[in-house]
Amino acid sequence: MTDFAGRRPALGWAVHLAALVLVVAWIVPTAGLLVSSFRTADQIATSGWWRAPLAAEQNLILRAAPPDAQRRHDAGFAIAGNLFAEAGLEPATVLAFGVSSRAIDDHAPGELAELRDGEHLSVAANGDYRHDSPVEMRGTRGQRVFVTVRTPPRFTLDNYRHVLRDADNVEGMSRAFLNTLTVTIPATVIPILVAAFAAYALAWMEFPGRALLIAVVVGLLVVPLQLALVPLLRLHNEIGIGKGYLGVWLAHTGFGMPLAIYLLRNYMAGLPRDIIENARVDGATDYQIFTRLVLPLSFPALASFAIFQFLWTWNDLLVALVFLIDSTGETTVMTKSLVELMGTRGGQWEILATSAFVSIALPLVVFFALQRYLVRGLLAGSVKGG
Amino acid sequence: MHAALQALLTIAIGVGACVAYFRLSNLVLDHWLLPASGANRARNIRRANLIRPWLFLAPALLVLGLYLAYPVFETLRLSLSERLPGGGDAFVGLANYQRMLSDPKFHEALRNNLLWLVVVPALSTAFGLLAAQLTDRIAWGNLAKSLVFMPMAISFVGAAVIFRLIYDARPPGQEQIGLLNALYLALGGASPKAWLTLPLWNNFLLMVVLVWIQTGFAMVILSAALRAIPQETIEAAIIDGASPLQIFFRVKVPQIFGTIAVVWTTITVVVLKVFDVVYAMTNGEWGTQVLANYMYNKLFRASDWGVGSASAIVIMLLVTPILVWNVVNARREMRR
Structure with missing residues (x-):
């Protein structure tokens, strides 16, 4: 080309940049669709597709195992397990947890959360929990736990299947x-x-x-x-x-x-x-x-x-x-x-x-x-x- | 699978019939009707050469006549008549048009269509020109062109899904999964908007879909035109000290003006026929009706063939100036 692009480096860069902006604007819509087609319903609903390559933060409501699973020990009764494994979820990292819907991220992983009647619950970063009680626990359902988790980016072919x-x-x-x-x-x-x-x-x-x-x-x-x-x-x-x-x-x-x-x-x-x-x-x-x-x-x-x-x-x-x-x-x-x-x-x-x-x-x-x-x-x- | 087999069979029959027709008709003409031998040899050849073009043209003319020319007149007739309960039609003059004109939805469709007619060709051509100018001078220009051109391969319905995802709105407080709302909130918007239901805005958001698709077309054509500009004119302008912008607007654009007009009118015709985008995204609700979708609704939802045909005629009337312009241009070109 005989015109100006070569003679003014700043303008040359501007051309590259403008072309890049235009091209990105034109492929982003299709990219969104393509990326979304490889994500689960859950992922799509909880975070924008542009976050797909990043680890996602999610709030989940999970349950500890029901009282049938409690074991007796010297100081009382305890239920232990892994929140994710029991809910059938993939492993994830717990960033915070809580035991009340009004304070879902009150506790850092590893902390002890107070429940009523002297019971305690703690959740580790990998989802392992321990629910302690001085007396035998009753009822049919396990303790509700609110967790904020970070899940690694994951893509699936299930949608296509x-x-x-x-x-x-x-x-x-x-x-x-x-x-x-x-x-x-x-x-x-x-x-x-x-x-x-x-x-x-x-x-x-x-x-x-x-x-x-x-x-x-x-x-x-x-x-x-x-x-x-x-x-x-x-x-x-x-x-x-x-x-x-x-x-x-x-x-x-x-x-x-x-x-x-x-x-x-x-x-x-x-x-x-x-x-x-x-x-x-x-x-x-x-x-x-x-x-x-x-x-x-x-x-x-x-x-x-x-x-x-x-x-x-x-x-x-x-x-x-x-x-x-x-x-x-x-x-x-x-x-x-x-x-x-x-x-x-x-x-x-x-x-x-x-x-x-x-x-x-x-x-x-x-x-x-x-x-x-x-x-x-x-x-x-x-x-x-x- | 049975339909797929039927398709293969159709190809075989269709292609076979075409070949057989052309082959046999030529054979009959040359060997039996007007053989190029015997006493009348010269006369026969001359006559055969008069008939042969029409043998070549006949199937195409039949198809064109039946599928494009006849419907224009039939639609015109239907727009002036009314279906009778027992079958058949009765001439009712302009009654269908009067009914159409008293329908506020028709006015909405016409107004929106005029808006589309201004905005979409203008934006597509402008972006296309910009893209052509930018990509013609960078090393990765061909890749860039490919990517901007790509939406052309995507169906209007596919594009509608793509943009529905962009315009998606979640209730306030939830994480937004639509790009537009995410950007809107990031830029300080108060609360997420259901974009497709916002009057007037939604029209422009639907137009974006078509602009996205048509820009690549404009770019390809205009890029070829830009490259065909004689270098001397640009060099002369540089020597005279013209700035880049002056070169672009005063030297290049005037030289490709004819091509710009072709691009503009081609996109205009696409706009007039735009149906899928509106049908798939809003179906004309929230003030986004356009003529083609209005017509479809009248024909196949309301079974009102009179008003449906009348609105089809309105689309035809809007296309007519371009039709005439194209024909005039083509004839001028042939005479050259």
Whole structure:
């Protein structure tokens, strides 16, 4: 670069810093979701996800063992044990404890807390406790203990196991995942072929009305698909397709067609004229020129469109709602499942975050692997008259 | 699994049918109808070449006509008619539009949509321009671009979940798990807010989601345009003693103005169709309704096809200027 960045070090740093701030701002939202999907419900509810790599402080209410467990000794009766082990929790460090809900962190670990009737309770830093009483203890429940603990950072794959693999989980994403895939693949493959032939005709064949057709395609690029919903749903019902995969495949094929034709035509029109003229002179028919020459040469444009169409059909909610998902919900797709989860499980972030991440994982992989083609397609589709 | 098999079968049938159609139709044309041999050879070739483009175009035209062109007119017709109880429709003139105009929710949706139309393209383009300018001059620019561009791969619904987590509110006194409330309290806010229910603010918070997604798109396009600027113009400005800001606003921006307009209008079209974000995050409650979601509610919740179609026509009308502009531009380009 010939401009100023190299000449003013302070400004150079400012550029780096500004870019860093921008990038961080853009990845933090997704990072929050990803981190949350590896945390337990408890962790998510008690501390922000940005604290996940730190040890967490938590207030717990636990119980000592009930009086059945008491042992007699010289000076009276005692119950001993470990608070965490008995509650089925992972080991943690006790920072403070208390025996009354009004003073939950009154005592440091190791101190002796006074209970009524001359009883004492002490809790060590590792959760070991000892409950002493001069007389035999009665009742069925153990002493309540309030502890403030520090738990080490911990991540779990349980959420993913629950969302993807748990057969009992009717809201699981595995079926929706398959359904989405079922919608996506034909809806991506079929328009390409149909559009490629049309694009070739619009790029390399001379016929009256060609310019008009191209203008129509450009116009249809921006027609909101909202207009298509009712007429097409009626049409589908009348010709017996109803709601289902066939309907959604056809709809996606139709809605993706203008972009497909537009992208492919622009690309094909840019192929060198010599190659095609030479083939014509050699006696190749248009069909041969198209299948043997133009189609292979147009691979980058085909890939660009395939990625667009894949992302769009995978991420779509509206078309699936209108043309696919019937009242049985058998054919639900992931976007719809997520919306439902937000309604019914709005507070259960571990399920919601994990499900959301399951649904965006594949597009992200495709995005990072094939970004080159995506960028190329965007540039072919948008930079005009620039 | 049965649906997945059906999908594979559909691909096979769909692709097979396409190939068979194109192959056979060309074969029929060349060998039986107008063979390129015999007495009428020259005439046949000429005629075949007149027909062939339409063979190539026919399936695409059928799909475009049926799925995009026909619905525009059918929706227009439906917006002017009323469903009769026994089936069929009756022409009712502008009655649906009148009903729509007397619905306060429609006014809310229209007002919000206009707000979206100003804010989202402006912010996305501005951030995109900033990101393009910053990332074009640093060594890790490509990585930075990738990361800013990434939300483009995320569905609107996925983004809605992501931002719901950011806007999450817990009762006062509890630890906040939503980033926005945590920041708000850290900066001296009095008590956590349920952001999505705060009128007017919630609209902007929903817009943030779309800006987050669209900025990468703007950045990619504008970055390519910035790099296509002839270096001499910038060098000349430096020699003349222009400051960096002057170079940016007086030399670079005017040269990429056409591209900025394309980015702006493309995002505008996205905004007009925005449905998922609102549907998933607030469903138009608390004063956040927009036209596309209003339309969906009318069509599929209230089963009011008249008003639903009328609001779809309103969306179409708002898109029309951009449609015309695009077509004019494309035609000018082709003539070049």
